[in-house]
Amino acid sequence: MATFAPSQQDLQTFFNGETQIFENAEDAQKYVQNHFSLTPFSVEILDKIVEYAYYLDNPEKKHANRNANLKNLMLVNSTFYSLCMPYTYRYGSFVRSNMFYSFLLTLMKKPALGKFVEGLDFQEFTAVGLGRSGRTLSQIQNLTERTILKCLELTPNLKQFLSSESIEGDISPQIVHCLFNSLPKLESIDFCGSSGFNFVHSFDNLSVLNMNYQIKRLSFHDCTDFNAKALRGILPRLPNLERLDLTHTPVVASDLAAGLNKNCRLTHISLSKCSNIGATHSFMNLLINHPSINNRDLVWLNLQNDYSVALLKSEAITYLLEHLKCTNLRYLNLNGYSEINESHLEIITRRFPQLESLSVSHLQKDSDFRILGRLENLKFVDLASNLDTRPAVVEFLRDCPKTVVAIEIRDTLADQLPEILIVRDQMWRVHNSNGQSRRVWIHRVDSRNDAHLYDLFYDSRIFFNIETGEQNDGEFKKPLFLKYASHKVNCSSQLTGEDDERVFPNSFCERGLYRYYALHR
Incomplete structure (x- = not known):
């Protein structure tokens, strides 16, 4: 876990609400010594204490609440209060639109807080059950394409954006452009379950302007009407991509083979239920001959098939298993293939x-x-x-x-x-x-x-x-x-210290709609 300690100037900013200007470093050091002498520890040690508390789970809680321990630490003194601020705003998880809007207003009033935000999480977001009609919801301007875009502009250090079908109508071309071009530290993007006119056409004119070396995880899981041709303008610009989820999308094997950057080495990929994937030979060519897929780094492979479509026959499955180089594979999904038999189990256990x-x-x-x-x-x-x-x-x-x-x-x-x-x-x-x-x-x-x-x-x-x-x-x-x-590739980079979380999802990153798509569909 990387330390994210605020500078002494940040401490002073959050405590007094304004930035103090010093003529030289000696004056700044004296100010810090006079105003932050309530503890014998250095800022670095205190930050480690706060970091430990942030990642410490309460065994009596079913779901991790990262801010619960911080609220207690913030009451110790002004130094702890200031140190807790980066962690308080590190991960924004939103259930209702008013929560998001309150978060946005805080960032607008204190833009300095925006640099501490690393995650925007909408996997539990819902507007259902509030006794409001669709028309009423459309008139509430708490969460719209404008407010989402404003939030992205205020969070320059964002590392993950976890969207969902609940906000699919609020994804605009400007938001998509910002995600792929304007956030230099963004590593993870997940559009799980998103579909509809607004979402689909937001990618029509998307162009990733430069090579994006930061994005490592990308998911269009169950984006059933997503225009797969848009991947041609995205994937070639992602040389460090590690996780890709195209479950139940109209992606075509030949397009994917041409689009995937040959320098990337995928560790996780899902092509589950891709009914438009193409002919068997195109599918096999993609899996066996593309260096980004068939490599020793691959640990998670989901090729689940729609049982009504016989994509791979027995001979093709045998050939595929014998020619995959991913000997470190930890997860393999071959559901839906009716011709898989005992001989294939022999190959799987050996390879x-x-x-x-x-x-x-x-x-x-x-x-x-x-x-x-x-x-x-x-x-x-x-x-x-x-x-x-x-x-x-x-x-x-x-x-x-x-x-x-x-x-x-x-x-x-x-x-x-x-x-x-x-x-x-x-x-x-x-x-x-x-x-x-x-x-x-x-x-x-x-x-x-x-x-x-x-x-x-x-x-x-x-x-x-x-x-x-x-x-x-x-x-x-x-x-x-x-x-x-x-069944879903985990594209969240939120680590909790659980075993195998770099291969399998931890308990924090599959909640709400993500949990539904991963386990209940």
């Missing part, structure tokens, strides 16, 4: 020994699942179409590798299985996000009480500590195994 998540939902039923035991790091398996009866589930659980913590089964079994299954003294729990998901998983638990704690994660009740009066979410356990089941 990709580091796999932790494997999705082969339509694997032929006569295949020997015990082959998966050769994958020593395997933690998640999706065999949904095979595991369609209780005996089939029990049989697989009896012989599955000991490293596997969760499996995905057919969703129709959710109401047919007991909440707890015991197979060979191992307890397994059925999980479907409290009935909210179209997908169903079974995962290991240590006891019935342990299973109950997972149920409580979806309990909306709030508890209070009798002794301290502090609010908490009660006892619970987070279903962390779901990170292996995600």
Whole structure:
């Protein structure tokens, strides 16, 4: 975690509300010593304390609130207050339009705060449920293309912009131009679920003016009517791109092959459900011959197919698996291919020994699942179409590798299985996000009480500590195994210190609509 300590001049600015001008460095140093002598520590050490508090999760909270600890530290003294300011404004996460507008007004009143903003996050944003009509919402000018653009202009150090379908109508050509041309530190852009006339035509005349060496993560996940030709003006200018999500977009393999910068080395890519991807030979040519995809840096590959479209036959799958050079692959999704069979499992276990998540939902039923035991790091398996009866589930659980913590089964079994299954003294729990998901998983638990704690994660009740009066979410356990089941490339750069978060999404970066698209579609 990089330290983002404000200068002494910044401290003075935020404390007094105005900038003090000094004739020389000696006067400035004396001023600092006289006004910030309330603690024996240097600013650098204090900043480390604040940084630790910012990234410290409260185990009694279901969802991380980065500002909770800062509010307490800001009450210590003026120095701590000033040090906490950069972290308070580092990550802007917005649920309602009034929250965004209040944030924007603060930046307009104190433009110096804008340089501390690193993230604008709209993945939980919604205007639904406020008892307002569409016409009323259109008249509320809190969040519009003008206010979003103004916010971008006030945040020159922005590193990630996480949009969503909730603000798709407010994305304008000016905003898109600003994102790709005017923010020198921007690393991540995500337009998850966005579609519609305004959004689509915002890219019509987009031109990335210069080589953009900063953008590393780009997502158009489920942007179903996105004009894929716009990628021709974007991708060649992104030589350091690492993550690309084109799930359920009308992208064409030949256009993508011509557009991807050959100098970039992708670590994550999703071409899931791209029904217009083109002929099999074009698709294979892209995956095997393009250096940005077929390289040893690739760790996350999603090629999920629409079951009704036979994109890859058995021979093509064999050829693809044998010629992929990504031997460090940790995630592989080949769902929807009806001709995948036991011989393909043999190749997968031999060629990709580091796999932790494997999705082969339509694997032929006569295949020997015990082959998966050769994958020593395997933690998640999706065999949904095979595991369609209780005996089939029990049989697989009896012989599955000991490293596997969760499996995905057919969703129709959710109401047919007991909440707890015991197979060979191992307890397994059925999980479907409290009935909210179209997908169903079974995962290991240590006891019935342990299973109950997972149920409580979806309990909306709030508890209070009798002794301290502090609010908490009660006892619970987070279903962390779901990170292996995600179908969405994580384009958030927000790190929380969780294991494998540079490969799989952490619990902070998949919330709201992003969680829905990753797990429930």
